[in-house]
Amino acid sequence: MKTFNLNLVLNPFERIAGFQALGWGLLGMAVSTVICYLSGWHYHGLLHFGPAPNPAWWCYAIEHLVVWIVPAVLFYLGGLILSRSKIRVIDVLGTVAFAQLPLILMNLFNLLPPIQNMTKVDMNIPPAELLAQPGFLVGVWLSLIGVVFLVWALVWMFNALKVSCNLKGYPLGILYCIAVFGGDVLCRYLIRLCY
Amino acid sequence: MEEIKKRLPLRCPACEAPLKVGRMFCEQCNTEVCGSFDLPLLARLTEKEQQFVIDFIKSSGSLKDMAKNIGVSYPTVRNILDDLIGKLNKMEEL
Helix, strand or coil: CCCCCHHHHHCHHHCCCHHHHHHHHHHHHHHHHHHHHHHCCEECCCCCEECCCCCCHHHHHHHHHHHHHHHHHHHHHHHHHHCCCCCCHHHHHHHHHHHCCHHHHHHHHCCCHHHHHHCCCCCCCCHHHHHHCCCHHHHHHHHHHHHHHHHHHHHHHHHHHHHHHCCCHHHHHHHHHHHHHHHHHHHHHHHHCCC | CCCCCCCCCCECCCCCCECCEEEEECCCCCCEEEEEECCCCHHHCCHHHHHHHHHHHHCCCCHHHHHHHHCCCHHHHHHHHHHHHHHHHHHHHC
16 A cells, blocks of 8 residues: 655655756746736745736746746855755756745635735725725635645755755755745845846 | 564664674684674664665666666765765764
C-alpha cells in the first residue's frame, strides 16, 4: 500500500531539481500568468498581490519572471558565499521556479466571484458598511484559504534554498529571510517600473 | 528461526565514546588477538553512510547515475556526499 509521504509534500526537492523542476516551474508560471491575466490579480512583490493599473498581458508575465529571478539570484549569491558545496545555477533556478507552483492554487481562488467583487469595494468605508457588502465575508474567508497556498509556496522556497545550496542552521535561516523579505522589496521596486 | 542481523556497535552504550577493537579471533583455529586497535575510517560511519559509499562506488562515482538509481534529486545526493566528506575530514582530524 502506498503511504502518504508528508515529507514530499513539504520538500519535493529531495526528488526533483535541476532541469526537470525548471520545466515544471516554467509551465506553472505560464499557467499562473494566464490565470492572473483572467482574474486581473497582479504580483506586486514576492509577498504582495492585488489589482494594478497596467492590464497588459506582458505586465503579468514580467511580474512572474521578476518574482522568480530575484529570489533565485539572491539564493544563488548567498549560497556562493555561505555554502561549502558546489552549487549549480540550474538547481537554484529550477527549485525556485518549482516552489512557486502552489501559487497557482492561490491564483485560482482569486478567479472566484467573491474575491473579484472584493477588489471593487471601497476599503475606506466604515467597517460595518464594509461587512454588509454582499459576499464580502465569503471573500475574506476565501482570501485566507488562499494565504495557505502562499505559506506552502514559502515552505517550498525554504526547502529550495536548503537543498539547492546545501545550507543548514543559522546561515539557512538568515539567507532565507534576507532573500524573501529583501527580495520582496526589490521585486516591488522592479515591478512598479511596469506601471 | 530467522537469524538476527547484528550491527557493529560504534559507540559505547554507557558513555557514548567511540569504541575501539580490543579482541579478534580466528574462527578456524580459535587463535585470539588482543590489543587496542582503531576501527578503520569507513567502519566508523553509520550503516546508512556506508551504504551510500557502496552505492557511490557502484555508480562509478557518478552522482547523476546514483541520483537516478536511488530515486532522489542530484543536489540531494551531492549534499549527502558533501556532508559525508565533512564528517570524514572531522574524523581524520581527531
